[in-house]
Amino acid sequence: MPIEWDAAARQLHLHNGQVSYLVRVLEDGSLGQLHFGASLAEGHSYRHLGRTGFAGFKNRLDDPIALEYPTTGGGDFRMPALTIEQPDGSEVLHLEYVSHRIFPGKAAIASLPSTYVESVGEATSVEIELIDRPSDAQVTLSYSIFRDQPLVARHARIRNGGTQRLKVTTAMSASLDLPDAGWTLVQLSGAWARERHVTERRLAPGRQSTSSLRGASGLEHDPSLILRRASTTETSGEAYAVSLVYSSNFVAEAEVGPFATTRVRLGINPEGFAWTLEPGDVFETPEAVLAYSAAGLDGLSAAYHALYRERLARGTWRDRPRPVLINNWEGTYFDFDEQKLVDIATVARDLGIELFVLDDGWFGARDDDTTSLGDWTVDRRKLPNGLDGLGRRIEDLGLRFGLWIEPEMVSPQSKLFAEHPDWAIGIAGRERTESRQQLVLDMSRPEIVDHLFTVLSEVLAGAPISYIKWDMNRNITEPASLGLPAERQGEFFHRYILGVYDLYARLTAAFPKVLFESCASGGGRFDPGLLAFAPQAWTSDDTDAIERLRIQWGASLFYPLSSMGAHVSAVPNHQTGRRAPIATRAAVAFFGVFGYELDATSLTPEERAEVSAQVAFYKAHRELLQRGRFVRLRSPFEGDGNETAWMVVSDDQRRAVVGYYRTLNRPNPGVNRLRLRGLDPEVRYLVTPWPSRSDTVERDNAHTRGGDELAQVGLFLDVDRHEIASHGDYWAQLFVLEAGA
Ligand code: GLA
Numbered sequence: 144m145p146i147e148w149d150a151a152a153r154q155l156h157l158h159n160g161q162v163s164y165l166v167r168v169l170e171d172g173s174l175g176q177l178h179f180g181a182s183l184a185e186g187h188s189y190r191h192l193g194r195t196g197f198a199g200f201k202n203r204l205d206d207p208i209a210l211e212y213p214t215t216g217g218g219d220f221r222m223p224a225l226t227i228e229q230p231d232g233s234e235v236l237h238l239e240y241v242s243h244r245i246f247p248g249k250a251a252i253a254s255l256p257s258t259y260v261e262s263v264g265e266a267t268s269v270e271i272e273l274i275d276r277p278s279d280a281q282v283t284l285s286y287s288i289f290r291d292q293p294l295v296a297r298h299a300r301i302r303n304g305g306t307q308r309l310k311v312t313t314a315m316s317a318s319l320d321l322p323d324a325g326w327t328l329v330q331l332s333g334a335w336a337r338e339r340h341v342t343e344r345r346l347a348p349g350r351q352s353t354s355s356l357r358g359a360s361g362l363e364h365d366p367s368l369i370l371r372r373a374s375t376t377e378t379s380g381e382a383y384a385v386s387l388v389y390s391s392n393f394v395a396e397a398e399v400g401p402f403a404t405t406r407v408r409l410g411i412n413p414e415g416f417a418w419t420l421e422p423g424d425v426f427e428t429p430e431a432v433l434a435y436s437a438a439g440l441d442g443l444s445a446a447y448h449a450l451y452r453e454r455l456a457r458g459t460w461r462d463r464p465r466p467v468l469i470n471n472w473e474g475t476y477f478d479f480d481e482q483k484l485v486d487i488a489t490v491a492r493d494l495g496i497e498l499f500v501l502d503d504g505w506f507g508a509r510d511d512d513t514t515s516l517g518d519w520t521v522d523r524r525k526l527p528n529g530l531d532g533l534g535r536r537i538e539d540l541g542l543r544f545g546l547w548i549e550p551e552m553v554s555p556q557s558k559l560f561a562e563h564p565d566w567a568i569g570i571a572g573r574e575r576t577e578s579r580q581q582l583v584l585d586m587s588r589p590e591i592v593d594h595l596f597t598v599l600s601e602v603l604a605g606a607p608i609s610y611i612k613w614d615m616n617r618n619i620t621e622p623a624s625l626g627l628p629a630e631r632q633g634e635f636f637h638r639y640i641l642g643v644y645d646l647y648a649r650l651t652a653a654f655p656k657v658l659f660e661s662c663a664s665g666g667g668r669f670d671p672g673l674l675a676f677a678p679q680a681w682t683s684d685d686t687d688a689i690e691r692l693r694i695q696w697g698a699s700l701f702y703p704l705s706s707m708g709a710h711v712s713a714v715p716n717h718q719t720g721r722r723a724p725i726a727t728r729a730a731v732a733f734f735g736v737f738g739y740e741l742d743a744t745s746l747t748p749e750e751r752a753e754v755s756a757q758v759a760f761y762k763a764h765r766e767l768l769q770r771g772r773f774v775r776l777r778s779p780f781e782g783d784g785n786e787t788a789w790m791v792v793s794d795d796q797r798r799a800v801v802g803y804y805r806t807l808n809r810p811n812p813g814v815n816r817l818r819l820r821g822l823d824p825e826v827r828y829l830v831t832p833w834p835s836r837s838d839t840v841e842r843d844n845a846h847t848r849g850g851d852e853l854a855q856v857g858l859f860l861d862v863d864r865h866e867i868a869s870h871g872d873y874w875a876q877l878f879v880l881e882a883g884a
Pocket of ligand 1: 681
């Protein structure tokens with residue numbers, strides 16, 4: 144059994160041959176955490192790993208005992224996982240074990256997205272019941288261990304089992320107590336147009352965290368963290384990761400205590416959070432997905448990619464090849480009419496593109512970003528035949544038709560705002576802060592979600608729409624809801640995102656064939672929570688190929704390529720002014736869900752030929768690029784960051800595509816070998832460079848080479864010193880590897 148209960152040791156052991164997770168009922172009834180990490184043998188007692196008793200106030204404070212779900216006020220002064228304000232104003236809790244239940248499969252979390260299984264054999268779960276007797280707060284800790292991955296999913300359910308009101312002010316999804324502090328914290332941080340950069344620091348005594356208070360997971364930090372040893376690499380050494388299936392205010396935090404232990408916690412940000420539980424009420428935390436790898440960061444990423452691609456994403460499009468799209472945003476911004484769009488689509492069709500996406504500006508009277516959000520009726524000045532007329536013309540060309548929406552927003556200049564000024568989030572007597580000239584609708588109010596479901600259903604049903612880009616372009620200020628009494632305002636942010644999830648759930652259920660892509664000024668809500676509804680996300684508004692190397696590399700720590708929208712745009716690039724060759728722009732965007740973000744009618748004949756070849760290349764390798772095993776080879780965050788390399792290998796190891804990128808050219812280069820990973824050492828591969836340039840690189844590599852040799856010696860990136868000038872800056876070279884017959 145992947146979950147064993149040892150009654151004598153009062154120990155639960157979750158194991159799958161890759162990881163073990165061990166908890167034990169301690170002598171004082173609380174639940175101790177014995178171990179999470181490398182797999183330990185089953186059938187043994189590990190009770191000696193937990194300290195025998197909690198000394199508490201009677202003896203010694205600050206005991207570095209490892210606890211499963213720590214609380215405040217009991218002598219453990221580190222970060223709590225759970226805080227509940229009780230009727231007398233106190234917050235002390237002592238959670239005691241009551242019972243547990245082991246079952247095959249995995250249960251869903253009511254109203255929140257979570258990972259799932261398709262057959263009960265894929266995971267085994269346990270629910271552990273705890274109680275704080277004086278307050279009658281009941282806590283259910285749920286765990287699922289997946290059969291095939293070094294992953295454990297966790298969350299908590301808190302129930303008021305008593306007769307008086309309780310107020311939950313901290314409720315983490317996971318807390319981990321690691322027995323030492325020799326870790327480097329890896330976080331994915333940045334800002335608009337430079338999201339998910341890998342940022343590292345050595346843990347130091349005290350707390351270190353990333354978080355959001357924006358009402359979204361945010362552009363600034365991913366809701367996750369990784370701990371690795373200083374010596375851990377992509378392929379060797381220990382690493383832990385925690386990732387939150389949630390799209391709103393979070394905290395991901397590590398605390399090094401006085402005895403050099405590390406406590407990690409992950410969950411809803413307690414700042415500003417308070418949830419009232421009347422007798423019988425239940426609060427469920429989001430799910431945290433925990434991973435351990437003894438084989439470096441690659442081991443973590445491979446596990447998250449598989450789980451998030453196949454058992455978090457869902458729906459018709461989960462496993463289907465995603466269409467190559469063209470989006471008109473950078474091509475036209477707000478300045479288009481039906482004919483212009485059809486012209487772009489016509490060229491796109493000729494180049495092999497499969498989906499035309501109409502971005503912002505099709506509704507109300509939206510000629511710029513000052514008006515009309517909330518008025519989801521077509522602008523007949525631009526589109527006299529409506530969305531339906533345009534959609535049909537696009538479909539007649541042989542393309543699918545997609546549409547941009549930003550459901551959660553309202554422009555002060557809009558009919559919706561004129562009719563329902565109180566639907567915008569704000570506080571009476573205070574000015575509302577505008578951002579991008581827009582306000583946020585109060586998604587915590589069911590009547591607003593209902594309204595949006597009705598109007599957006601009409602839009603979706605009224606035209607042949609196959610794809611939706613759901614945008615969200617500002618964060619929440621003056622957070623408060625007219626729908627909540629004063630004492631419940633601490634519930635606002637969580638209720639907001641529950642409303643967003645509800646709208647997503649209803650729309651995706653009503654329109655199951657539509658492919659949803661999430662977006663929030665790029666990667667401002669690119670998180671596991673939304674992946675449950677939208678299997679792909681717009682990774683960043685930054686379409687510059689060179690910038691994208693870092694953004695996509697960082698995102699790849701947790702997210703599969705099938706979730707990362709990546710487009711070729713025009714030069715000079717609209718975010719950086721850089722002029723990367725079109726081949727390089729494509730060579731980066733291929734490692735994601737590929738598309739274009741430009742006015743196809745303004746491509747030169749040479750560019751058209753290149754685009755056509757790119758689309759054909761992507762289609763030929765799409766299955767592999769979207770679903771294969773992604774392997775990071777050379778990091779843009781290491782050294783001077785001048786080189787990046789990565790590859791994708793098919794599950795059967797018979798095909799691979801390798802991408803190599805060099806930002807600045809350097810004269811008189813030295814020897815440069817790129818060792819590959821994930822190939823079958825027994826197989827011989829035909830190596831084909833793309834694009835073909837008849838240069839040294841092509842001459843040296845375009846042969847049949849053994850998987851062993853490619854791993855041990857590598858591809859040759861050496862370039863003749865006389866030829867190097869022809870490469871210039873922003874150079875990319877792909878290699879296609881195919882197993883010989
Ligand atoms: C955001 C998105 C862009 C585009 C614009 C439209 O910035 O990230 O891709 O859709 O909104 O206003």
